[in-house]
Amino acid sequence: MARPAPIDSPPPHGRPARSSRSLVRALVPLSGIAVLILVWDVALSLGGGRSQLLPRPFAVVRAIAELAQKGFLLKHVVASLFRVTWGYVAAVIVGIPLGVVLGWYRRGGMAIAPILEILRPISPLAWIPVAILWFGVGDVSAVFIIFLGSLFPLTLTAMNAVRGVEVVHVNAGRNFGLRAPELLRRVIYPAILPQLIVGLRLSLGIAWLVVVAAEMIAVSSGLGFLIIDARNAGNRYDLVVAGMVLIGVIGIALDAIMRSLERSKAVAWGYTTILEGEQPDVAGGDAAGRAAVLP
Amino acid sequence: MTGNAEVKVRIQDLSKAFHTNGHEIRVLEHIDLDVREGELVCILGPSGCGKSTLLNIVGGFLPASSGDVAIDGLPVRRPDPRRIFVFQERGVFPWLTVEGNIGFGISGLPATERAARIAHYVRLVGLEGFENAYPQELSGGMKQRVEVARALAVNPDVLYLDEPFGALDSITRLVMRSELLRIWQTERKTILFVTHDIEESCQLADRIVVLSARPGSIRRVVEVDLPHPRDLSSPRYLALRDSILEEIGLAHRI
Ligand SMILES: Nc1ncnc2c1ncn2[C@@H]1O[C@H](COP(=O)(O)OP(=O)(O)O)[C@@H](O)[C@H]1O
Numbered sequence: 001m002a003r004p005a006p007i008d009s010p011p012p013h014g015r016p017a018r019s020s021r022s023l024v025r026a027l028v029p030l031s032g033i034a035v036l037i038l039v040w041d042v043a044l045s046l047g048g049g050r051s052q053l054l055p056r057p058f059a060v061v062r063a064i065a066e067l068a069q070k071g072f073l074l075k076h077v078v079a080s081l082f083r084v085t086w087g088y089v090a091a092v093i094v095g096i097p098l099g100v101v102l103g104w105y106r107r108g109g110m111a112i113a114p115i116l117e118i119l120r121p122i123s124p125l126a127w128i129p130v131a132i133l134w135f136g137v138g139d140v141s142a143v144f145i146i147f148l149g150s151l152f153p154l155t156l157t158a159m160n161a162v163r164g165v166e167v168v169h170v171n172a173g174r175n176f177g178l179r180a181p182e183l184l185r186r187v188i189y190p191a192i193l194p195q196l197i198v199g200l201r202l203s204l205g206i207a208w209l210v211v212v213a214a215e216m217i218a219v220s221s222g223l224g225f226l227i228i229d230a231r232n233a234g235n236r237y238d239l240v241v242a243g244m245v246l247i248g249v250i251g252i253a254l255d256a257i258m259r260s261l262e263r264s265k266a267v268a269w270g271y272t273t274i275l276e277g278e279q280p281d282v283a284g285g286d287a288a289g290r291a292a293v294l295p
Numbered sequence: 296m297t298g299n300a301e302v303k304v305r306i307q308d309l310s311k312a313f314h315t316n317g318h319e320i321r322v323l324e325h326i327d328l329d330v331r332e333g334e335l336v337c338i339l340g341p342s343g344c345g346k347s348t349l350l351n352i353v354g355g356f357l358p359a360s361s362g363d364v365a366i367d368g369l370p371v372r373r374p375d376p377r378r379i380f381v382f383q384e385r386g387v388f389p390w391l392t393v394e395g396n397i398g399f400g401i402s403g404l405p406a407t408e409r410a411a412r413i414a415h416y417v418r419l420v421g422l423e424g425f426e427n428a429y430p431q432e433l434s435g436g437m438k439q440r441v442e443v444a445r446a447l448a449v450n451p452d453v454l455y456l457d458e459p460f461g462a463l464d465s466i467t468r469l470v471m472r473s474e475l476l477r478i479w480q481t482e483r484k485t486i487l488f489v490t491h492d493i494e495e496s497c498q499l500a501d502r503i504v505v506l507s508a509r510p511g512s513i514r515r516v517v518e519v520d521l522p523h524p525r526d527l528s529s530p531r532y533l534a535l536r537d538s539i540l541e542e543i544g545l546a547h548r549i
C-alpha cells in the first residue's frame with residue numbers, strides 16, 4: 001500500500017515575512033502604551049492647576065526608582081507574591097482533586113456543584129470580615145481570601161473538564177486494562193490538561209486581583225498596602241500610581257508565564273479542535289457515547 | 296472460511312432494553328450468534344437498530360438486560376485487553392503522538408521490546424515517518440490506522456470494529472477495507488465488524504448477520520463463500536449484494 005500524504009501540511013512560511021510580522025506584533029502594543037503615556041503627560045501639562053489629579057509619568061518613574069532604592073520595591077513585591085503563592089497553591093492542591101472527584105462521581109458532583117455555583121459569584125472580598133473573625137488581622141487572612149478566590153473557579157473548571165472527557169477515551173483506557181488510578185493518570189489527566197491550564201491561568205489572575213484588595217485591609221506590607229499607605233501617609237499619589245503600574249506589570253508577567261504552558265504540544269490539541277471543526281458524530285459510537293459508562 | 300474452527304464468541308438469547316424517563320426502549324431481542332475463531336463477521340443493519348449496543352455489550356462496556364455473552368467459554372463481565380474495541384477515529388488520544396498511541400496498551404513491556412512492537416505496527420499500517428506526529432496533524436484515514444495499530448499492538452484475539460470507516464471519504468474507505476483484509480489475513484484475528492453499509496459487508500465478511508430495524512433481531516445470516524480478493528463486478532458478488540438488498544426490502548434501482 002502506498003503511504004498517504006498528510007492532508008493538511010502547514011503552509012510554507014517565508015522567513016523574512018515571519019520575522020517582520022513578529023516585529024510588528026511586538027511593536028503595536030508597545031506603541032499603544034507609548035501613546036497612552038504621551039497623552040497622560042500632555043493632558044496634565046495642559047491642565048495647569050488641575051495637574052494634581054494624577055502624577056505625571058516621570059514622577060511615577062521617579063517614585064518606582066525611589067522605592068527600589070530604599071528596598072521597599074522588593075519588599076512589597078515579594079510580600080504580595082508570597083501571599084499569592086500560598087493562597088493559590090493551596091487552592092490548586094484542594095480545588096483540582098476536589099473538582100476531579102466531583103466530575104468523576106456524577107451523583108456527588110450534582111449534589112455539591114450547586115453549593116459551589118452559589119459561592120463562586122460572591123466576591124472573595126466579601127469574605128474579608130469572616131476571614132478576620134476566623135484568623136485575625138494578618139497574613140493568614142489575606143492568604144485565605146486568595147485561597148477562596150482561586151478555589152471555586154479551579155474546582156468548577158476541573159469538574160466540568162472531567163465531565164467533558166470523551167467517553168470513547170475512557171472506554172479505550174478501560175479496554176486496555178486500566179483501573180481507576182491508572183485511568184486517572186493516563187487518560188483523565190491528559191484529557192483535562194488543556195482546560196486545567198486555562199483555569200489555572202484565570203484563577204491566578206483572580207488571585208492577583210484579590211491580593212491587592214486583601215492587603216489594603218488585613219496586612220502592613222505588599223503592593224496593596226503600599227497603595228493605601230502612600231495615600232494615608234501624606235497623599236503620595238506618585239507612589240500610588242507606581243504601585244498600580246507594578247501590579248499591572250507583574251500581572252502581565254504572571255499571565256505570560258501561564259500562557260506559555262498552553263503552547264506545549266501535548267495540550268495544543270485542546271485549543272485547536274474547535275477551529276478544525278470536529279468530525280460530525282456518525283452513527284458509530286452512539287450507544288457507547290450515550291451509555292456514559294464511567295465506573 | 297473456517298468451517299469447523301472453535302467457537303470464539305457465543306451470544307445466547309441476548310436482549311437489551313434502555314429505560315429513559317419512565318419508558319422502556321427495547322433495542323435488541325433474542326440475539327443468538329456464534330462467531331468462530333479467526334472469522335470475520337459483519338453485523339449489518341439500519342442506523343439505530345442496536346448494532347453499537349450489541350457490540351458494546353459483547354465488549355463488556357454495557358450490561359445486557361438478559362442473555363449471555365461468553366468468550367472462550369467464559370462470561371464477559373468487563374472490557375478486556377484481549378479483545379479490543381476500535382472506535383471510529385475519534386478514539387485516538389489527541390494528547391499522544393502516533394507512537395504514544397500505538398504503544399498505549401503495551402506500557403508494561405521492556406522499553407526495547409515496546410519500541411520494536413511499535414515500529415512493527417507503524418510499518419504494518421503504513422505510518423512510517425509519522426511516528427512523532429500528533430493526531431491533529433493527521434488525516435481521518437491515518438487516525439483510523441493509528442487506532443487499528445494501537446489495537447493490534449496488544450495482540451488481542453478479537454477485534455470489535457464499530458463502523459470504523461464510517462467517517463472517511465469513499466476512496467479512503469475502500470483503501471482501508473483492503474488494508475483491514477490484509478492485516479486480518481496476516482494476523483488471523485477474530486473480527487466483529489459493525490456496519491450499515493451493504494457493500495462494505497459484502498466486501499469483507501465471511502458471514503453477514505443481517506439485523507432488523509429496532510428492536511434489532513437477527514433476520515438472516517448469510518454465508519459468503521467468495522475468496523479474497525473479491526471481484527466486485529463478478530456475477531457472484533453482485534448476486535450476493537442483490538440478495539441482501541432484497542432481504543432488507545430495497546429495490547436496487549434509484
Ligand atoms: N444509553 C442509552 N440510553 C437510551 N437509549 C439508547 C442508549 N444507547 C442507545 N440507545 C438507543 O438505542 C437504539 C440503538 O442505538 P445504537 O446501538 O447506537 O444503534 P446503531 O449502532 O445500530 O445505529 C437507538 O434508538 C438509541 O437511541
Ligand SMILES: [Mg+2]
Pocket residue numbers: 283284285286287346347348457458
Ligand atoms: Mg452505531
